[in-house]
Amino acid sequence: MREFIRIASGQGYWGDRFDAPIDQVREGPIDYLMMDYLAEVTMSIMQKQKSRDPNLGYAKDFIRLMEVLLPDLVEKNVKLITNAGGVNPVACMIAVREIAERKGYGGLRLAAVYGDDILNYLDALIASGNELKNMETGESIQTIRNRIRSANVYFGARPVVEALEQGAQIIITGRVTDTGLTLAPMIHEFGWKWDEWDKLAAGIIGGHINECGAQASGGNFLAGWKEVPKMERIGFPIVEAYPDGTLIITKHESLGGLVDVRTVKEQLVYELGDPKEYITPDVVADFTSIRLKQVGENRVKVFDVKGAPFTEFYKVSVSYFDGFTCIGQLTYAWPDALEKAKKADEIIRKRIEYLGLTFEEIHTEFLGYNACHGTTAPPVPDPNEVVFLIGVRGNNKKDMEKFANEIVPLVLTGPPTVTGFGGGRPRVREVIAYWPALLKKEEVAPKVLTISVI
Amino acid sequence: MKVQLIKLAHARSGDKGDTANVGIIALKPEYYEILKKEVTPERVKAHFGEMVKGPVQRFEMPNIDALNFLLHNALGGGGTTTLKHDAQGKTISTALLRMEIDVPDDLAIF
Known part of the structure; x- marks a missing residue:
């Protein structure tokens, strides 16, 4: 040894x-x-x-x-x-x-x-009594069954x-x-x-x-x-x-x-x-x-x-499709950088309402101000610049795309001294969410294939 | 006297689903008992306010002078779902170290 x-x-x-x-x-x-x-x-x-x-x-x-x-x-x-x-x-x-x-x-x-990789055996496993319910929430896997993208022990x-x-x-x-x-x-x-x-x-x-x-x-x-x-x-x-x-x-x-x-x-x-x-x-x-x-x-x-x-269990990681997100950003410069970013936020939210777009969540952050530390951070007096971040989450892809079109126009229609739109329209992304579960060990066996190079 | 936790501890944070974990580690072994007494789950929950929607759990690790906190429902849905810029809660470590705690007036802080 x-x-x-x-x-x-x-x-x-x-x-x-x-x-x-x-x-x-x-x-x-x-x-x-x-x-x-x-x-x-x-x-x-x-x-x-x-x-x-x-x-x-x-x-x-x-x-x-x-x-x-x-x-x-x-x-x-x-x-x-x-x-x-x-x-x-x-x-x-x-x-x-x-x-x-x-x-x-x-x-x-x-x-x-x-x-x-148990993706192809999921139905058989479920049929034979493995619940694969969400370890954190207790939900049944049937709620996501037709949206599953991967499943691995x-x-x-x-x-x-x-x-x-x-x-x-x-x-x-x-x-x-x-x-x-x-x-x-x-x-x-x-x-x-x-x-x-x-x-x-x-x-x-x-x-x-x-x-x-x-x-x-x-x-x-x-x-x-x-x-x-x-x-x-x-x-x-x-x-x-x-x-x-x-x-x-x-x-x-x-x-x-x-x-x-x-x-x-x-x-x-x-x-x-x-x-x-x-x-x-x-x-x-x-x-x-x-x-x-x-x-x-x-x-x-x-x-x-x-x-x-x-x-007696293996942990299982299941991933599934869970809608879309889109996050846009613009940078506002001194003076009144934070106020300008807040105004931009107000305008985008009103535009969302005016256009009749529906989202499950709209989330705003001010990068350079409190995006990381939220309410635990003290106020910053008169920051030199603030990045305005606004994100939306939902299931309607068309609404997502309309939202994506709303960010860059703010450069000419909204508060002044704004930049950081070089990337153009923000991308609409698919959300792949994660579902942790447990599976009895006897239900699945690892396999090993060894070969020699010729 | 009151001091910010960052004078007494270092930390690292990460994510598991919608739960953030923050481990805080005493910078000197003698600070551990102070951390244990002052940095209670209730006070951590109050420190974060609306940022942490679920309960706060605390685990003691006297062997490495550390406390591990689980902040439930703190990441806007977590991982790939969240709209938060800090999607994995990587910076929550120092957000916790902003907290002010009471320490003995004669405590030597480097």
Whole structure:
């Protein structure tokens, strides 16, 4: 057994810095690279792409990355685990195989983890008594049934461990939890048992620290962002994991960024619910058990983590069409910038009424004044400029388009010294909403397909 | 004396559906008990007023000198539905740190 393994974070979400994973592989030793590409809304975008072309439905940026990075991974024997497969992990794997064949990496083992996509089985699942009701509101799924765009189960580390055991070096998954991508190599390397709850929970904490990329290593760091070196080439976090479940959070020395107890704490509380019950498919982790200690420059030890048995459910993420939104904006300059923006708001609202447009919601914000902090922010006397933002939400697309036509005319018909209309008419966007639900684990099984490059 | 929370804590916020979470972390371990006493769910709810339509829940994390708050129905429907500029509640962290709390007059604040 290895004394420890290094699991590097390479991507916090689809659209994160492209060269971060390249730096992780080239700037120092790592054993595993994990990359998270998926968010709730991502799955519906990918499902749409797949419906147009059955060979699509995954993060295409990942293929672009593989063109550059695959030679390094092969040369350094770094294993890659990513959920870039989206709603079509097998097609994504085949695209990587094509690159590997072209570059001559015969024998390289690739794996796809799938089976999480339950869109085509929803009716059967519902018919056999799975309610899939909304976890937050308790509503029946029938209220959105004919508007569903994607439905995926969140798998944990198990199928990834299976792929590692089959010798795969590049593992491309569908909806595997972000934390599972980091936990899996620890189970594989250290032979942890599936009921060693404390160790599994430690791996999940490592996953939570890795899953948002540089947010654990100096990015979005409130307590000390001014102290963070070289943010233009910030080093993403690396979890150094030990067989007993102890972790050291660190980063490559040559890169920018900062890892200290404060950066790790800020990431620990990110998107956290009840800290005693951080539920994952493999274990329930207790965030109130975590202990942290600075053990060197850019090195934080994470230890004493406690865990409890998993629940009998998988979480399911369903996305569905939920109408349209359109947000327009204009910028008003001194003097009386706020008053002008408020006048513009009044005019647009009267125009909406005059034209007989109906919306479920009309929402105004004054950017540069109180858009972020609302009523908690003190008044700003005489701001230099204010951005007027007005958004509408509703189901009538024609009304949306008419609203979109109402913004730019204000430049010549409304209050003076106005700019910021360069983008022209604002875009009418489809709303894809998110429906969280639970599904009994026995209803669905992950699948692993491993292939060798010829 | 009264001080703004930002003198005593740092924070990060995020979203889960229409619920925003804000974790506030004591800048010094000795501030944690003050935060625990002063930053109650009731006062957080009052601080945000109309901005938070649902209840406020608080969870204690003494191991990292932190309190985690869940602000329900705070994101205008959340994620992709909301019309709010800060759709994911990323800046609610410092909105909470604007809150004023009572601290002992002799408290050393750096």
